[in-house]
Amino acid sequence: MTAASRPTVVLTGATGVIGTSLLTSLTAHYEVTALVHRRRPEGATTCLKADLTSHRLGLTASQYREFAAGIDAVVHCAGLTDFAPPDLASFDQVNAEGTRRILELAEAAHVPVILLSSAAAAFDIPGEDLVARSLRAYSHSKRRAEELATRTSQPVAVVRAALLFAARDAVTAPRQQFPHALLTALLQDRPGGLPVHPEHWADILPMESLVDYLTALTAAMLRGDRAAPGLHWTTAGPARLTAADLERACLDHLREAGRPPKGRLLADPATARGRSHGMARIAQLGLLPPEEPALPTDLLRYLPAQPSRADVLDALAHTVRRCAPWAPCPERRGPSG
Structure with a gap:
């Protein structure tokens, strides 16, 4: 550990959807150095401009050595999550090769890593259309990042995160994320x-x-908890929601907003016509059939309680209010960090 009064944690993706909230939480306990690509986050102790796809993060040899010597842990949240980037190889370049660079930094610094992955890493996406190939390229890049983590000499905790609702303090929802894009589409109440x-x-x-x-988990890794490295599922588990739950929340909000719906927001896929692409296709691939078992969850390893169905429904209602298509739309972003 460094000689500073508080450990120094490196955070990537600090300007992203997750990183913005995580930065606030981490700075309450640690000195946080945010690795940034373009935008500088508010609240970080220090910021360092770096390129996750470059050797030594784009730093000189002396800068890299000095940086590595002053850190105690790395939390890697940066990643590419676009539905359809111009080049599908970008997923591997950012999510897998970017992870390789972070693992190299951890080895140089002899520090543990908390690697944010995705539950999508556990799935293979069928289909050869652009949406299917994009989602498959994303899941493969996350899986490859996890595989790289198994080969490093440093302790790594891999976190397979579920989809996420908007943070409570979010003014609007990040509509480039699947749940928020889906809710926005439902609230448009299309015929x-x-x-x-x-x-x-x-x-x-x-x-x-x-x-x-x-x-x-960061605290556990810093104190050397021997049970902390390895795979962690952070999901709603048995509190998963159905498409009917999402529809019901949107219908309620439309009525509350004085925009009574024209009819049902979901349609029978067997009879619906002309909606086999775009958000319809993303929803068809992103929602799982009822015979699929709930995802595993490890939240109780480090949290006092697993979110209940009521907790998740409350988060859904909160997010729906911020997904209304008549609300301001934040700037679309690509890679976070």
Whole structure:
């Protein structure tokens, strides 16, 4: 550990959807150095401009050595999450090769790593259309990042996160994220509805649960908890929601906003026409059939309670209010950090 009064934690992706909330939580306990690419986050102790896809993060040899000598842990949250980037190879370049650079930094510094992965790493996405190939490239890049983590000499905790609701302090929802894009599409109340089976489900976790878990896990890694390295699932588990739950929350909000819906927001995929691409396709691939078991969850390893269905429904209602298509839309972003 460094001689500073508080440990120094490096955070990547500090300007992203997760990193913004996590930065606030980590700075309450640690000195936080945010690795930044373009934008500088508010609240970090220090910021260092770096390129996750470059050798030594784009730093000189002396800068790299000095930087590595002054850190105690790395929390790697940066990643590419676009639905359809211009080049699908970008997923591997950012999510896998970027992880390789972070693991090299951890080895140089002899410090542990908390690697934010995705539950998508556990799935293979069928189909050859652009949406399917994009989602598959994303899941493969996350899986490869996890594989790289198994080969490093330093302790690594890999966190497979579920989808996420907007943070409580978010003014608007980040509509480039799947749950928020889906809710925005439902709130548009288009004729015919979105062709998704109402009983299909998605695991969506309140942002605060993930942030609390990552913060507790960082503390465990720093104190050398021997049970902390390895795989961690951070999901809603048995509190997963169905497409019908999402529709119901959107219908309630439309009525509250004085925009009574024209009809159902979901449509029977077997009879719906002309909606086999775009958000309809993303929803069809992103929502799982009812026979699929709930995702595993490890939240109780470091949190006092697993979110209940009531907690998740409350987070859903909060997020729906921020997904209304008539609300201001934040600037679209690519890689976080």
